[in-house]
Amino acid sequence: MASAASSPEPSPDDAPVADDPPRKIIHVDMDAFYASVEQRDDPSLRGKPVAVGGSRERGVVAAASYEARVFGVRSAMASATARRKCPELVFVKPRFEVYSEVSRQIRAIFADYTDAIEPLSLDEAYLDVSGVASARDVAEAIRQRIKAETKLTASAGVSYNKFIAKLASDQNKPDGLCVIPPHRGAAFVQTLPVKRFHGVGPRTAEKMTRLGIETGADLAAQNLPFLEAHFGSFASYLYWASRGRDDRPVRANRIRKSVGAERTFFEDKHKEAELVEALGPVLDALMERVERSGAAGRTVTLKVKFSDFRQITRARSFAAAVGSRDAIGEAGVGLLRALLPMPLGVRLLGLSISALAGEDEADGVEQLGLEL
The missing domain is CATH 3.40.1170.60 (MutS, DNA mismatch repair protein, domain I)
Structure with missing residues (x-):
């Protein structure tokens, strides 16, 4: 295992603020939704x-x-x-459309237990139930109601922070429940492979393996300067997560930063006419989401993926937010035509609107783009 650099550890003042009493967080994740x-x-x-x-x-x-x-x-x-x-x-x-309707049913169940709900996608969400006597009982009640009302199963993780609650929800899948209390948090995290840490993708996991870091315990053995040298701004998250610490609150009403849709083609597109025609269904899907969310934005972005998987984006911004089909479609086609002739066949087109009206600089991001 890689040895930690001989540098001072962060002081207690640098640590995430501990909750007293600890929060009670549930992560609910539908099984193979x-x-x-x-x-x-x-x-x-x-x-x-x-x-x-x-x-x-x-x-x-x-x-x-x-x-x-x-x-x-x-x-x-x-x-x-x-x-x-x-x-x-x-x-x-x-x-x-069916998955979205079932997701609404599930969120209605959540709302009977808490207002602090942070959806991550159609099939998973964080809930803060800190005011209840037993978070375990609430999680089990939610799971049983989901099964009774939707005929589907859900797994849940219960812990004192979001990081561990999410890990716990995956521990006993499918149709399982896992509770990790504060006194077990650090030990639980340190038994896990680092590839299970949220945010650690295949490339980061491979880099950690080269450094001799394969488990949470290996990660916790490294000091912050060592991690910063190898992982930059991601280091602080890794340092505290490996010690079972995470101060992120459950954020209800997360800020949506963009609304988008994209489509992969069965055969590459080359000619202007077929590309413009192919953009139509993408615009249709985008407008369904725009209308459902009531979104309007100042920036329209076109995404193009070529046959060699290289990807580019082009954007057009407006002085005021646009939300009409005509305005978004005209901007998308204009961006597309400006790229012609294409250097290679096109395997995917996407359209999105961003800089949404009323958005602020909050951290939460909800991406609605789904590949058709």
Whole structure:
């Protein structure tokens, strides 16, 4: 294992502020949400390996049932790869309107227990229930209500901060509950592989392995200057997380910074006419989300991904927020035409609006862009 540099540790004054008494945080995460909804609604899919997403060559798995995961099928995997891993895999077209409706049902259940709800996506959220006698009992009541009212299962993690609650929700999946009290927090974190830490992706995990850091305990053995030398601004988060510390509050009404939609094509697009035509369904999907959220923004951004997976964006900003289909569509087509002729075939187009009307500089970010 890498040895820590001989530099002074941060003083107690630098640490995240400890809560007295500790907060009670629940992280609820639906089990294989999209795939479970499909299996619920179509009994013929139950017990079978199911992938929600496109089945063609350019398709991507949006979600996989637990039966599919046994074969190594995972979300964001290319559909062709998923089919090689599991030849019996059943592909189902996504129904985001159904998933959104079920998500609203689940959030209504949350609201019966607390107003402090921070959604992370359609299928997971943090809840602060610090005022209750038993957070465990609340988490179990929520899980049982979700099962009774939606016929779906959820896993939950209960702890004194968001970082550990999220880790705990994954501990006993599916349909599980895990409670980590304050006196067990640091020890629990230090038994885990660092690749399970929120924010530690494959590249960071590989870098840590090269440094001899594979577990939370290995990470906790490093001092802050050592971590800063290797991980920059991410170091402080890693230092305190490995010690079971996280002072982030549960933020209700997180600030939405952008609304977007994108589409991957089964075949590359080259010509102006087919590219402009292909932008139409992307604009349709974006406008559904704009209308649903009531959003308007000053910046329209076009995203283009080429056949070699290189990606570029181009943006146009307005003096005032725009939210109409005509204005957003005109800006998107104008940005697209300015890039012609394309150097390579185009495999994906995306459109989004940002600098939303009424947004402030709060930290919360909710991205609504979903690949079609």
